[in-house]
Amino acid sequence: HVQLVESGGGSVQPGGSLTLSCAVSPYGWTLRCMAWFRQAPGKQREGIASIVPNDFDTYYADSVKGRFTISRDNTYSKLYLQMTDVKPEDTGMYYCAASLQYAPAVLREEEVNYWGQGTQVTVS
Numbered sequence: 001h002v003q004l005v006e007s008g009g010g011s012v013q014p015g016g017s018l019t020l021s022c023a024v025s026p027y028g029w030t031l032r033c034m035a036w037f038r039q040a041p042g043k044q045r046e047g048i049a050s051i052v053p054n055d056f057d058t059y060y061a062d063s064v065k066g067r068f069t070i071s072r073d074n075t076y077s078k079l080y081l082q083m084t085d086v087k088p089e090d091t092g093m094y095y096c097a098a099s100l101q102y103a104p105a106v107l108r109e110e111e112v113n114y115w116g117q118g119t120q121v122t123v124s
Helices: none
Strands: 003-007 010-012 018-025 033-040 048-050 058-060 068-072 077-082 090-100 119-123
Touching: 003 090, 018 033, 018 090, 018 119, 033 068, 033 077, 048 068, 077 119
Parallel strands: 010 119
Antiparallel strands: 003 018, 018 077, 033 048, 033 090, 048 058, 068 077, 090 119
């Protein structure tokens, strides 16, 4: 089955930058949508960025729009989340996710077929 493994989490100061990576095994040629979710302490998990592999269309939650960038490599072996101008409210557990469904919007939790284990990001 598909495995997703996140890396790159850590601590960063407000206004700083951080890049998260997600290794996809096997390569996600058949995955129609990949995304990043996050869960802040005491809050629900939310989708923040999605990418459609076939056309590279991207979608972002308003909370991260203009600051975060989702991307993938050409073989779809890795998914990335480039975080810039981070804020304390960006603190949380970040999860890589994949769906067999096509979604022309930020992926919803119920649409996710595969989850990564998560990587912690702390902005302070």
